[in-house]
Amino acid sequence: MMADIALRARNITKYFHDPVTLQVLKNISFEVTSGEFVSIVGKSGCGKSTLLYVLSTMDTDYEGELEIQQERVTGRSLNDLARIRNESIGFVFQFHYLLPDFTCLKNVMIPALRLGRLSPAEIEEKAYEKLKLFGVEEQALKRANKLSGGQQQRVAIARALINDPAIIMGDEPTGNLDSKNTGLVFDLFQQLSKEYGQTLITVTHDEDFARRSDRTIVMADGEITSHGK
């Protein structure tokens, strides 16, 4: 039996118009199967982050077609896309990007509260579990801006996992972590893909991180030069 397709991109093309029109993505087509752990690598400016934001559904200004969980998302309304992101995509940014006014626990809980599938008490319990995975449960009730950069990034990853999304996307998710924490995050990502069947797509500069993932897609000048298969 063929594995399910978690994400499929067909002929994705994107231009930047400012300051001059520039084609950043050229006819990108690829598929990611469920449970796969994919790294996208390439030189700075090759368009890998731009591609990730298109895949995340946040950027809708592109040509081509995008399917997530076998559902076409191209052309859907912004409200629909917001719901899809909330439900099926967890996003980890290059810099931690927590909400500084809230406690770490609340930061992790917010996407689940938005989804509203569980009761607040259940969400709180689950948020504690996720924080424990990354060893930051002691910081749970501190305000997010009181934490160190590494701790904030781990909280941010915990937040990305709270809704058990089908796809987790990371833009340099370990960029701000030391080697010990990078190892911890990598092991956890691998566990998520192997044991829970969650799909991971990360953009990274870390060659070691990329090498150890299931597959590495290499990009150069807005094109995929290697699908890593």
Next chain:
Amino acid sequence: MKLNVNTQIAITYLSTRKKQTLVASLGVMFGISMFIFMQSLMKGTNDYFEKSSFSSTPHIRLYNENKVANTHLMDNAIKDASVKILANPKQLKQNLGMTNPYGIINLLRKFPEVAFITPQVTANVIYTSGNVQVTGNIAGVSIVEEDKMFDVQQNMISGDFHDLDKVNNGILIGKGIADKLSLHTGDNITVRSGEGNDMTMRIVGIYATGMKTVDDTRSYANIVQAQNIMGKDRSYVTDIKINLKDYNQAYTVARRMEVITGYKAEDWVQANEQLKTAFKIRAIILNSVIGVILLVAGFGIYNILNMTIYEKMKEIAILKAQGFSGRAVTSIFLQQAIYIGLMGGTIGLLLGFLLSFGLSRVYIGSSTSMGSLKYFPMSFYFPHYLEAICFGVLTTFAAGFFPARKAAKVDPVTIIRG
């Protein structure tokens, strides 16, 4: 706590920026409290003047109007073909008395709206004491009925009005007349009517309504006494004064009475037109002042929310990345505006009430020229408070709407990628 996540975020934002929240709600608070305060003062004052106008004006006054002779009968009948021979029309001397006044009174008593009805004889007179003369008018009334209708008792400053029915040739004069002629209760006064009859009368009391035009001219006598001064018979009545159960119906009831009786029925609004105009102008001034205050408060909220949104640009982008729709983001910021409005509004209501209450306790003197007014006339009218909170929330909603919509349009990609 089982609050919606948007509400939780809105409240967290408000509580982490206490100073700005406070400043924004203070603006609303001042707007609302001024609204309450000024509305209370205005309604209190208007009510006072309306009430005091009823202390001398009945809801409806029925009287025989002096009509100018109609010289245009021919014009009406044969239009331009007529040639006018009759020129320079003169007023005929008419009997100002009504025909069968007591019959009319009995007829009008059957109106279900009528609460009280009493006949009156009015005549222009000249008061004389020594060699000083004052012009004015005398009202022949049944003083007991007059008291029921206008509360004569509360205006009395000396003497007893009941003596009008007991003392032969008794008269009740206004304070202005008494001052000008230097008279006191128990003194004699000469009253001369237009028909030329002199009558010496005994002052049984002095009253002051606070309205100079009344106090300087008006005196009361028994209706029979007044008929005597004018040399008329017992059926001579010039006015019928009518009070209704609800004075707001005066206009419509007066029109019906005119049709039935054929006499002129003047309602209290017509009689006090200048009062109504003053009410209207005061309302315009008041509303524009309140409008400006609320507008300023609204701009305050608009500014603060706009600033918040610039500061929170990154956080809005994160929320959107996590699946908050534009609508959810709008709701977060609009809720902040509304909470500011509710908070400021509630405190404003309280402050407005306290200010009004405080002023209603301020003593402003009790000289008789002020009538019965001793304290600031404040009204505590519940709908004002309801209106105030509605205005407050509406203003904050409008002020919050545009910043909130701007927040909803934040593009997460440009913010996150820098």
